[in-house]
Amino acid sequence: MPRARKALSFLLAAVLGCTLAACDDGDPVDPPVLRILAGSELEDMSDILRDAEKALNIKIELSRTGSVEGAKQLADPNVAAQYDAVWFGADQFFGMWPDSRRALLRQSPPLMRSPVVFGVRASLADSLRWSGGRSASWSAIVSAIANGRFRYGMTRPDHSNSGLAGLVAVATAAADTGLPVTADDLPRLQPYLRRFFTGHHLAADTSRVLSDSYVTQVGTGGDECGRKASPEGVDGLVIYESEVRRMSQTLPEACRLTAIYPSEGTIIAEYRLSLLRGATARDQDTFDRLWRWLFTPATQERIRESTSRRPGNPEVTADPATPPVPQLRYPTDPEVLRSLVDRYREQVRPPARMVFVLDVSGSMDTNMPLLRQALIGLTGSDPDDPTTYFSFLAGERVDFVPFNSKAQPAKRFVLPADESTTPTLKAIQAYARTDLRAQGNTAMYDALERAHELVRPGLKAQSTSIVLFSDGQNNCGANYGDYVKFRQKLSPAERSVRIYTIAFDSGEQNSSSCAGYTPDQGPAPGPAGLNGSTNNANESQWERELRVIAEQTRGQLFVPGRDTPLYSIFWSIRGYQ
Amino acid sequence: MKSQRNRAILGSVLVLLVILGGLSVGTDHRRKACEIQIPYLLTCDLFPVHGLVGSEKLSFFEDPAVRDAFKKHGLAVTVETAGSRTMACDSDLPAYDFAFPGSEGAAAEVLAKQGIVGKPTPVFSSPLVVATYREVARALPAGVVSADLRTFDVARYLQDVEGAGKRWRDLGLSAPYPVFQRAVLLSTRLDTSNSAELLLALGSYAANGGKPIQSADPGEVTERMKSLFRAQGSTGLTSEEPFDQYFSAEGYQLPMQVVYEAQFLDAIRADADGLVTRVTAIDGTEVTLERIMLYPRQSVSSTHAVAALKPRGADVATLLATDPELRKIAAEHGFRPVGDTKAFAAANGEKAAVELPGPPVPLPPTALWTSFLNTVVAGVYGKDRAGATCA
Structure with a gap:
C-alpha cells in the first residue's frame, strides 16, 4: 500500500499544492x-x-x-x-x-569524553614535582592539600557531575581496594575525605560557573593569581580536562592551569x-x-x-596532547552515590550558617505564598522526596530577619548535629507559615546591617552566607550610602561573607517612604560588574543596588523570571552555601 | 509560476506512469518486484521495513551488500538499535515490523508483550568469547589461559584472579592499563544486556562447582556473582558499547571483556590492521595492544532470533533463515548461520575456532534462572532494577 499512498500524496501535491510557494522547498x-x-x-x-x-x-x-x-x-x-x-x-x-x-x-x-582532572597552576605543579609526568597519585594530591600547599575549587557533588565525579574518584582511590567504592568503605574513608575537603575553598553549582569564578579571581589577584586575593583564592580546580584547556587560551601565562592526571585513574565524562x-x-x-x-x-x-x-567515536584519533588516563568507574548501585553525597553534605563540609533577610513589606502581600513555599522547600525531611535534597542539614544554623518598615526581631534555628533534624525543620515550616506577614514599607538596609551583626560572634566567613530577598526599593531607615559606610567599618573577614541577593519583582511598589528617610542615588551605573555581568540600561536603581551588594562579596544577584520559580532560585543558592 | 505549472503537469504524467507501473508489477509484490528496474519511469518500488535490532548487528544491517540482498526481494530494511533485554519494553514496538534481539528468550518476550501467537525464528548464533590482548593473556596466572592462548577457564579465573583479589598491577601490567583496578572480566550491564547474562551463566556454573544452580538464590554463588558484576563498576546507565572502545586506541581501558565472537570477527573484517595498536603511556612507556580472543572452555552462545511483528517482518525472518546470499554475508560478519557450518567455516576458518573447544554450559529451568538473574541484578544495580527492564 505504500505505493498507493505515496502516489496519492504526489497527486494531491501536483494538483493542489504547487500553487503554494512551499512546494518548491x-x-x-x-x-x-x-x-x-x-x-x-x-x-x-x-x-x-x-x-x-x-x-x-x-x-x-x-x-x-x-x-x-x-x-x-x-x-x-x-x-x-x-x-x-x-x-x-x-x-x-x-x-x-x-x-x-x-x-x-x-x-x-x-x-x-573528558576526564575530570586537577587543573593546577603550572608553577605550583613544578614545585610539587607533579608536572614532570603530568601525573600525581591521589594520595600525593591529598597530602599537599592537608599541608596547606594546595587549595582548589570544585563544584558541589550534589549539584554537578564534575564535583560528583571528583568525589567518587577520590573516594575510590582512598578505598584502595581496586574496586568501585562501596557503602561499606565509607566510614573508614571519612578522615581522608575530610582532609581532601580542607582544601576546598571555592564552590559552585555548575562547572561553567566554577571556571568563570577562577577566571574572575585571577583577573583581580595580581601576581598570586588569586591565591591571596581572598579566602576563596585557589591554586587550581577539580574540573573537566576540556575546561582546563579552554581557560588556558585566555588566562595570563602565570595563572594558566595545567592538567594533572591522577595516576590511579579518574572518572571520565x-x-x-x-x-x-x-x-x-x-x-x-x-x-x-x-x-x-x-x-x-x-x-x-x-x-x-x-x-x-x-x-567519542573510536574511529577519530585523539589529540596527542590528551594522554591516556585510566578510567575509574562509578559504582553500579546508585545508593552508594547517595551515601557518598550525604556524607559530603552532612559531615565533610563545615555546616553552613545562613541568614535569610526577607522582605515582608506590604507590596509582598499577594506573593507571600510563593515566599513561604520557597522556604518550606528547604525543609523537606522525607528521604524519598527529591526536594529533600536541598533541605537544611544537620549542624546548620539558619537565621531569619524579616523586615518591613523596620527590621523585625530575628529568629534563629540550629539543626542538631547528630540527631533527627525533623522537629527543627517542622519548626521552620511553622515559622514560615504563621510568623511571616506582609505589611508596611521597606527597611532593607537596617535588616541587612542586623544580619551582619548576627554572624559576627564566632564568625566562620567561609561557611557563612547572607541571602537578601527584596521586592522593591529601600525606603525606610538606612539608605544605600549608610550601608556603604557600615561596611567600611566591618572587618575584612566580615566583608568576605557572601551575600546572595534576589530581586523579586512583585509588580507593585510601596508608594511612600517612611518619615525621615533620605533617598540617595545608589551605586553609580558603572562598567561590567565583578562577575563579568554587564550593566543593563533598563536596570532599576533597586536592582543595581542588589547587584552591587552581591558582586562586591563575590555573591550573585538572582532575578526570578516568569519561567524560574522562586523556590528553584533558593535551591540554586543552596548550591553555593 | 510557469515553471511550477510545467512541473505540475510533468508530475501528473509521472504519477500516472507510476500508478500504471504499480498495477502491472504490484500483483506479486513480495518477491522479486525489483529485478527489472527502469530508471525514472518505473523506479524500483521498495517496501520499507523497520526493525529494532541488538547493537551487535548494526554493522550487518548497514552493510550495502545486505541492503542490496534485501532489495532484490523488494524490501528496504532500516533498523534502530536497543539492548536485547529492553526490547520488549520499547513503547514503540508496534511501529516496528520486526525485533531482532540476541536471544530466543528476548524474542519470545517481544512476541508475548505484543500478544502475538507464534515462535521467534532463530537465524544466527554466536558464542561468547573473551576479547583481550596478548600481553594481558600472558600476564594471567597459568591455567586461566591455555598455553596456546586459545582458551579461557572461567573456574580458574574465579578462583585464582577474581577470588584472590588480584589487581592488574599484581599481574605485572603497567600503565596505561588501569593497573590500580582489579583484574576484572568486564561485560555489558547485566540489567539490560544479553551478553552479560551469558557471562552470568558461565560464572554461576563455574562457581557452583561445575553444575547448573539448583535454587533461585544459591547463597554463596549469588554473592560471588554479585561481586563479579559490582567489580565492573558502571560506565553508563541504559546502554554500553565497550566493544568499540576495545578496538580503539583507548582499548587499554578494557583489558579483558566478554563479547560475541561475531563482534570480534566483524571488527577484523572491517579493519584487518585494527588488531594492533601502539599506545604511549603518560610516563612515555610504549605499549602494544595486540588483540586476541579466547574461547571459554565451557561454551555459551547467543541465538539471534527474529520476532516478526508484521507480515514484512516475517519476510525478513524467512530471508535471513534461508537466503544463501544473506547467510553468506552474515558469516562474513562473523555470525554462525543456524544449521550451516559451511558458510561460517568458509568465511572465518582461519580466524575462528569452527569447532568450539567445549560443550555448551547446561542452563537451569527458565523460571528458576529468571529469578536468580533478578536477585543478582537487584544486588548489583539496586532493587528497582530487578525485572524492571520495562519501567
Missing part, C-alpha cells in the same frame, strides 16, 4: 524542535549545534544546568515534560531518584545524548539524526578542535 512543515537539558559546560557546543540545526533542518533548544541538579528535577513529570532529551557528562546519578532514571528512554553512544520518555516518533527521529550527525568523523574532529574534548 519540499517540506512545508516547521522544522522539528528538540528541547535538550544539558550540562553547563556544553555552552562551548553552541556553534556546532547551530550548524547541526542548519545541516539537519531541525531546531535545538538548549537549557543548561548543573547535571546532578538537572537529573533530580527530572523526577518531576512536569519538569520532564519540558524536555525531549538530556545531555550530561554522566548519567549514573539519575539512579539516585528512580523516577529520574525511568525518565530515560534511550541513549546514544558516548559522543565525546562520556556525554551520551539521552532521549526522554514521552518522546514522539518525530522527536525520536530528530534525536537519532542529531546524535548520528554529532558522531560523524567530521563533527567529531571539530569537537576535538574547538572544545578540547576527546572524541
Whole structure:
C-alpha cells in the first residue's frame, strides 16, 4: 500500500499544492524542535549545534544546568515534560531518584569524553614535582592539600557531575581496594575525605560557573593569581580536562592551569545524548539524526578542535596532547552515590550558617505564598522526596530577619548535629507559615546591617552566607550610602561573607517612604560588574543596588523570571552555601 | 509560476506512469518486484521495513551488500538499535515490523508483550568469547589461559584472579592499563544486556562447582556473582558499547571483556590492521595492544532470533533463515548461520575456532534462572532494577 499512498500524496501535491510557494522547498512543515537539558559546560557546543540545526533542518533548544541538579528535577513529570532529551557528562546519578532514571528512554553512544582532572597552576605543579609526568597519585594530591600547599575549587557533588565525579574518584582511590567504592568503605574513608575537603575553598553549582569564578579571581589577584586575593583564592580546580584547556587560551601565562592526571585513574565524562520518555516518533527521529550527525568523523574532529574534548567515536584519533588516563568507574548501585553525597553534605563540609533577610513589606502581600513555599522547600525531611535534597542539614544554623518598615526581631534555628533534624525543620515550616506577614514599607538596609551583626560572634566567613530577598526599593531607615559606610567599618573577614541577593519583582511598589528617610542615588551605573555581568540600561536603581551588594562579596544577584520559580532560585543558592 | 505549472503537469504524467507501473508489477509484490528496474519511469518500488535490532548487528544491517540482498526481494530494511533485554519494553514496538534481539528468550518476550501467537525464528548464533590482548593473556596466572592462548577457564579465573583479589598491577601490567583496578572480566550491564547474562551463566556454573544452580538464590554463588558484576563498576546507565572502545586506541581501558565472537570477527573484517595498536603511556612507556580472543572452555552462545511483528517482518525472518546470499554475508560478519557450518567455516576458518573447544554450559529451568538473574541484578544495580527492564 505504500505505493498507493505515496502516489496519492504526489497527486494531491501536483494538483493542489504547487500553487503554494512551499512546494518548491519540499517540506512545508516547521522544522522539528528538540528541547535538550544539558550540562553547563556544553555552552562551548553552541556553534556546532547551530550548524547541526542548519545541516539537519531541525531546531535545538538548549537549557543548561548543573547535571546532578538537572537529573533530580527530572523526577518531576512536569519538569520532564519540558524536555525531549538530556545531555550530561554522566548519567549514573539519575539512579539516585528512580523516577529520574525511568525518565530515560534511550541513549546514544558516548559522543565525546573528558576526564575530570586537577587543573593546577603550572608553577605550583613544578614545585610539587607533579608536572614532570603530568601525573600525581591521589594520595600525593591529598597530602599537599592537608599541608596547606594546595587549595582548589570544585563544584558541589550534589549539584554537578564534575564535583560528583571528583568525589567518587577520590573516594575510590582512598578505598584502595581496586574496586568501585562501596557503602561499606565509607566510614573508614571519612578522615581522608575530610582532609581532601580542607582544601576546598571555592564552590559552585555548575562547572561553567566554577571556571568563570577562577577566571574572575585571577583577573583581580595580581601576581598570586588569586591565591591571596581572598579566602576563596585557589591554586587550581577539580574540573573537566576540556575546561582546563579552554581557560588556558585566555588566562595570563602565570595563572594558566595545567592538567594533572591522577595516576590511579579518574572518572571520565562520556556525554551520551539521552532521549526522554514521552518522546514522539518525530522527536525520536530528530534525536537519532542529531546524535548520528554529532558522531560523524567530521563533527567529531571539530569537537576535538574547538572544545578540547576527546572524541567519542573510536574511529577519530585523539589529540596527542590528551594522554591516556585510566578510567575509574562509578559504582553500579546508585545508593552508594547517595551515601557518598550525604556524607559530603552532612559531615565533610563545615555546616553552613545562613541568614535569610526577607522582605515582608506590604507590596509582598499577594506573593507571600510563593515566599513561604520557597522556604518550606528547604525543609523537606522525607528521604524519598527529591526536594529533600536541598533541605537544611544537620549542624546548620539558619537565621531569619524579616523586615518591613523596620527590621523585625530575628529568629534563629540550629539543626542538631547528630540527631533527627525533623522537629527543627517542622519548626521552620511553622515559622514560615504563621510568623511571616506582609505589611508596611521597606527597611532593607537596617535588616541587612542586623544580619551582619548576627554572624559576627564566632564568625566562620567561609561557611557563612547572607541571602537578601527584596521586592522593591529601600525606603525606610538606612539608605544605600549608610550601608556603604557600615561596611567600611566591618572587618575584612566580615566583608568576605557572601551575600546572595534576589530581586523579586512583585509588580507593585510601596508608594511612600517612611518619615525621615533620605533617598540617595545608589551605586553609580558603572562598567561590567565583578562577575563579568554587564550593566543593563533598563536596570532599576533597586536592582543595581542588589547587584552591587552581591558582586562586591563575590555573591550573585538572582532575578526570578516568569519561567524560574522562586523556590528553584533558593535551591540554586543552596548550591553555593 | 510557469515553471511550477510545467512541473505540475510533468508530475501528473509521472504519477500516472507510476500508478500504471504499480498495477502491472504490484500483483506479486513480495518477491522479486525489483529485478527489472527502469530508471525514472518505473523506479524500483521498495517496501520499507523497520526493525529494532541488538547493537551487535548494526554493522550487518548497514552493510550495502545486505541492503542490496534485501532489495532484490523488494524490501528496504532500516533498523534502530536497543539492548536485547529492553526490547520488549520499547513503547514503540508496534511501529516496528520486526525485533531482532540476541536471544530466543528476548524474542519470545517481544512476541508475548505484543500478544502475538507464534515462535521467534532463530537465524544466527554466536558464542561468547573473551576479547583481550596478548600481553594481558600472558600476564594471567597459568591455567586461566591455555598455553596456546586459545582458551579461557572461567573456574580458574574465579578462583585464582577474581577470588584472590588480584589487581592488574599484581599481574605485572603497567600503565596505561588501569593497573590500580582489579583484574576484572568486564561485560555489558547485566540489567539490560544479553551478553552479560551469558557471562552470568558461565560464572554461576563455574562457581557452583561445575553444575547448573539448583535454587533461585544459591547463597554463596549469588554473592560471588554479585561481586563479579559490582567489580565492573558502571560506565553508563541504559546502554554500553565497550566493544568499540576495545578496538580503539583507548582499548587499554578494557583489558579483558566478554563479547560475541561475531563482534570480534566483524571488527577484523572491517579493519584487518585494527588488531594492533601502539599506545604511549603518560610516563612515555610504549605499549602494544595486540588483540586476541579466547574461547571459554565451557561454551555459551547467543541465538539471534527474529520476532516478526508484521507480515514484512516475517519476510525478513524467512530471508535471513534461508537466503544463501544473506547467510553468506552474515558469516562474513562473523555470525554462525543456524544449521550451516559451511558458510561460517568458509568465511572465518582461519580466524575462528569452527569447532568450539567445549560443550555448551547446561542452563537451569527458565523460571528458576529468571529469578536468580533478578536477585543478582537487584544486588548489583539496586532493587528497582530487578525485572524492571520495562519501567
